[in-house]
Amino acid sequence: MTNIPRKSIINPACSDRLFRIAAAGSAFLVLALLAGLLLQLGIGSAPAWREFGFGFLIGTGWDPVANVYGALPAIVGTLLTTAIALILAIPPAFVTALWLVDAPPGIGEILSQALDLLAAIPSVIYGMWGLFVLVPVMQNYVQPFLSETLKLGKIPFFGEYGNGFGYLTASLILALMILPYMSAVMRNVFRMTPSMLRESAFGIGCTRWETAKDIVMRYGIRGLLGGIFIGLGRALGETMAVLFVIGNVMELPDNLYASGTTIAATLANNFAEANGIMRAVLFALGLILLLLSLGVQVLAQYYLAMTGAARGEK
Amino acid sequence: MTAIAPEKRRGLFRRKLVDRTVGLLSILALSIAVAGMVWILWVVLARGASVISLSFFTEPSKPYGAPDGGIANALLGTIEITVGAILIGVPPALLGGIYLAEFGKGTKLGNAIRFSANVMMGMPSVVVGLFIYAILVIPMHGPSGFAGSAALAVLMFPVVLRTTEDMLLMVPDALRESALALGCSRARTAVRIICRSARSGLVTGIMLAIARVAGETAPLLFTAMWSDAWPKHYFSEPTANLPVLVTEYATNSPFEEQHAAGWGAALVVTLLVLLLNISTRIIFKERHNGR
Amino acid sequence: MDVEEKIKISVRNLDFFYAGGHQALFGNCLEIPANRITAVIGPSGCGKSTHLRVYNRIFELYRGQSATGEVRIDGENILAPEVDVLELRRKVGMIFQKPTPFPMSVFDNVAYPMRLHFKLSKSEIADRVENALRGASLWEEVKDKLKKSGLALSGGQQQRLCIARAIAAEPEILLMDEPTSAVDPVATLKIEDLVLQLRERFTVVIVTHNMQQASRISDYTAFFYKGEIIEFDKTEKIFTNPSCKKTEEYITGRFG
Numbered sequence: 001m002t003n004i005p006r007k008s009i010i011n012p013a014c015s016d017r018l019f020r021i022a023a024a025g026s027a028f029l030v031l032a033l034l035a036g037l038l039l040q041l042g043i044g045s046a047p048a049w050r051e052f053g054f055g056f057l058i059g060t061g062w063d064p065v066a067n068v069y070g071a072l073p074a075i076v077g078t079l080l081t082t083a084i085a086l087i088l089a090i091p092p093a094f095v096t097a098l099w100l101v102d103a104p105p106g107i108g109e110i111l112s113q114a115l116d117l118l119a120a121i122p123s124v125i126y127g128m129w130g131l132f133v134l135v136p137v138m139q140n141y142v143q144p145f146l147s148e149t150l151k152l153g154k155i156p157f158f159g160e161y162g163n164g165f166g167y168l169t170a171s172l173i174l175a176l177m178i179l180p181y182m183s184a185v186m187r188n189v190f191r192m193t194p195s196m197l198r199e200s201a202f203g204i205g206c207t208r209w210e211t212a213k214d215i216v217m218r219y220g221i222r223g224l225l226g227g228i229f230i231g232l233g234r235a236l237g238e239t240m241a242v243l244f245v246i247g248n249v250m251e252l253p254d255n256l257y258a259s260g261t262t263i264a265a266t267l268a269n270n271f272a273e274a275n276g277i278m279r280a281v282l283f284a285l286g287l288i289l290l291l292l293s294l295g296v297q298v299l300a301q302y303y304l305a306m307t308g309a310a311r312g313e314k
Numbered sequence: 315m316t317a318i319a320p321e322k323r324r325g326l327f328r329r330k331l332v333d334r335t336v337g338l339l340s341i342l343a344l345s346i347a348v349a350g351m352v353w354i355l356w357v358v359l360a361r362g363a364s365v366i367s368l369s370f371f372t373e374p375s376k377p378y379g380a381p382d383g384g385i386a387n388a389l390l391g392t393i394e395i396t397v398g399a400i401l402i403g404v405p406p407a408l409l410g411g412i413y414l415a416e417f418g419k420g421t422k423l424g425n426a427i428r429f430s431a432n433v434m435m436g437m438p439s440v441v442v443g444l445f446i447y448a449i450l451v452i453p454m455h456g457p458s459g460f461a462g463s464a465a466l467a468v469l470m471f472p473v474v475l476r477t478t479e480d481m482l483l484m485v486p487d488a489l490r491e492s493a494l495a496l497g498c499s500r501a502r503t504a505v506r507i508i509c510r511s512a513r514s515g516l517v518t519g520i521m522l523a524i525a526r527v528a529g530e531t532a533p534l535l536f537t538a539m540w541s542d543a544w545p546k547h548y549f550s551e552p553t554a555n556l557p558v559l560v561t562e563y564a565t566n567s568p569f570e571e572q573h574a575a576g577w578g579a580a581l582v583v584t585l586l587v588l589l590l591n592i593s594t595r596i597i598f599k600e601r602h603n604g605r
Numbered sequence: 606m607d608v609e610e611k612i613k614i615s616v617r618n619l620d621f622f623y624a625g626g627h628q629a630l631f632g633n634c635l636e637i638p639a640n641r642i643t644a645v646i647g648p649s650g651c652g653k654s655t656h657l658r659v660y661n662r663i664f665e666l667y668r669g670q671s672a673t674g675e676v677r678i679d680g681e682n683i684l685a686p687e688v689d690v691l692e693l694r695r696k697v698g699m700i701f702q703k704p705t706p707f708p709m710s711v712f713d714n715v716a717y718p719m720r721l722h723f724k725l726s727k728s729e730i731a732d733r734v735e736n737a738l739r740g741a742s743l744w745e746e747v748k749d750k751l752k753k754s755g756l757a758l759s760g761g762q763q764q765r766l767c768i769a770r771a772i773a774a775e776p777e778i779l780l781m782d783e784p785t786s787a788v789d790p791v792a793t794l795k796i797e798d799l800v801l802q803l804r805e806r807f808t809v810v811i812v813t814h815n816m817q818q819a820s821r822i823s824d825y826t827a828f829f830y831k832g833e834i835i836e837f838d839k840t841e842k843i844f845t846n847p848s849c850k851k852t853e854e855y856i857t858g859r860f861g
Contacts, residue, residue: 122529
């Protein structure tokens with residue numbers, strides 16, 4: 001056999017091996033980064049846990065000068081804004097997804113794209129709009145309308161006088177931000193319903209809504225839950241939009257119009273200038289947020305993966 | 315069995331009314347959402363456009379509301395930080411995506427990594443900022459544009475990883491097999507042939523990741539922070555950037571000129587992000603229609 | 606057809622168009638007798654299923670599909686816009702090629718159409734569910750599995766569950782679109798026996814690819830070819846002495 005000179009000096013089998021290792025290592029970085037996140041936040045927050053113990057989680061005071069720190073207002077604020085945002089956003093996400101899936105091709109496509117564009121707008125832009133446009137509107141029109149005209153101000157915890165900032169405004173912006181994400185996931189779930197199943201439902205005499213409510217929703221419930229958890233995850237971690245409109249007061253909420261804070265907003269507000277024990281405290285808050293987010297994301301991916309598996313089997 | 319008596323019938327009118335009402339509510343919800351989007355974009359355009367001028371892009375920012383401030387330094391800084399993030403984050407993400415698609419398909423490790431990447435995509439960006447602060451800013455004794463790039467790179471990484479994997483998986487196996495049958499090594503096949511075939515998809519994925527991080531503010535608050543100076547010392551000094559400028563001017567400034575400048579910067583960021591987003595959609599559509 | 610046969614469905618000049626204008630049915634004329642089993646046979650893509658799906662207007666689910674002409678059920682033209690489609694679909698039940706149990710328990714599957722169209726007490730529903738399952742020859746097999754998911758049954762059982770569901774709301778007509786094509790041979794025979802029994806209470810129209818099945822169970826057969834009805838007659842006659850050459854060619858396997 002004639003000796004065909006090799007093109008490169010590196011043995012191809014060797015370079016193949018090296019490439020594989022490099023590629024595998026890069027992929028492995030994902031796990032390393034996640035572990036690193038947990039580790040660093042754990043280390044950074046250790047002084048705070050040592051100093052304050054788990055009472056930190058239920059403490060409500062916040063006075064850096066007196067070395068008093070409590071995470072509860074931030075945690076409650078995060079949970080409250082997230083909960084209200086979900087309540088406000090899930091029904092519209094559901095019905096818009098339903099409508100878009102069956103919509104006439106031209107309009108449906110355009111509106112889908114428009115809705116998805118909402119998701120592309122950066123958080124800080126939502127914040128600007130929220131601060132300079134929505135807050136005055138809330139203060140001058142919406143809040144008085146809700147409290148006085150609709151008499152909702154009589155309900156305990158709702159709030160009577162607002163300055164436009166606060167939990168309600170923040171939740172509204174959050175709802176607008178998470179709506180496109182949930183709607184997109186739900187649209188995919190609805191598209192995956194086998195057409196024969198839908199025809200069976202129609203064949204029995206169901207209306208469109210009855211088909212969606214009783215059959216399509218049940219069939220795709222895992223995917224729908226996955227979508228909801230995705231929205232939840234985003235709302236939990238949203239920083240800038242909330243920061244601009246929530247008022248940044250480290251206090252527990254006593255009504256929806258009150259100013260308050262969330263974990264993410266507290267971090268954004270204070271971390272840059274913090275040092276010493278306050279920095280450790282903020283790391284601790286970050287760790288709490290990280291753990292919450294991780295839990296939600298894992299659940300979301302778990303549910304979405306189950307729909308993938310169901311799809312494969314069917 | 316006796317037939318069901320007619321008076322036991324459920325009202326058809328009511329059922330249809332519910333159906334119609336839900337349909338109307340859907341359209342209403344959709345209209346509100348789209349109207350909200352248009353409102354936001356309109357406000358940004360209206361308030362930002364009035365500030366835009368040539369000097370806006372050529373003058374650096376000036377402190378304390380001094381006149382003739384612009385965003386030149388922040389624009390430059392954003393470009394530096396973003397380019398840095400791409401350089402740091404995209405190559406390993408591409409490699410990792412190749413691994414998942416070509417070598418790790420169906421393996422337990424591959425599935426675990428994919429799952430983790432999906433989880434990572436949902437992590438709050440502020441937490442990533444804290445992370446980079448701990449591992450870069452503290453050891454480097456201060457903020458830097460580089461730390462900002464690192465934070466954005468961490469955010470971009472799982473996105474590019476997953477889109478790379480998805481795009482590569484769309485390449486038909488027949489192509490892989492013919493390359494291997496010719497004696498090409500796995501690595502060569504992956505890089506020279508598969509990647510080339512999925513080229514536009516890979517670029518789309520990268521552009522999408524850039525669009526996602528271009529407007530990110532929270533991580534930059536702790537890493538690149540803010541400065542009025544020109545971004546000359548990328549590795550050792552805080553680097554001006556657009557998102558933090560917007561934040562500073564909107565929340566920490568009493569000066570009207572700075573509020574206005576903030577809107578101008580917001581407009582620039584928004585246009586950038588929207589442009590990237592829309593072009594990825596167009597490219598993606600062309601790919602699919604071209605097939 | 607015998608003179609004394611009562612006609613349940615009367616089709617006159619039925620044309621059908623898919624989105625984009627493509628015509629699939631050309632001037633179909635047909636008279637389906639009541640309480641008989643009518644088989645619809647023909648090669649793939651000849652319009653059998655399309656024709657069937659006009660009877661309950663299920664094609665309206667898809668944009669751009671339309672039907673013109675007359676389809677009278679008990680004298681009333683069901684293609685007219687004033688017709689209440691929901692009520693039409695209660696009266697005309699449909700079974701599909703693949704079993705399509707709803708994602709709920711066996712009991713709820715059968716109870717669903719009843720709950721949808723009627724207000725009945727719990728005990729009445731339970732009685733009628735049992736009745737429907739007996740009517741579908743499924744009661745003995747599932748009576749202690751009523752709470753289990755409908756998807757947990759075997760393929761043949763699932764299809765019989767769909768039949769039980771279809772008859773639960775007391776329809777008058779049953780449309781079956783190749784109901785045994787996704788089911789194993791043993792279950793197929795069970796379902797065929799069931800269809801023969803159902804003939805007493807309902808008018809059955811069954812589209813089938815399987816000529817042996819058509820000759821086994823049907824009273825009348827319609828032969829479709831390229832969107833047209835070539836021949837319609839008693840099943841015996843179609844399979845032993847067809848009038849049209851095309852029919853004969855199909856029956857003897859020359860094509861299709």
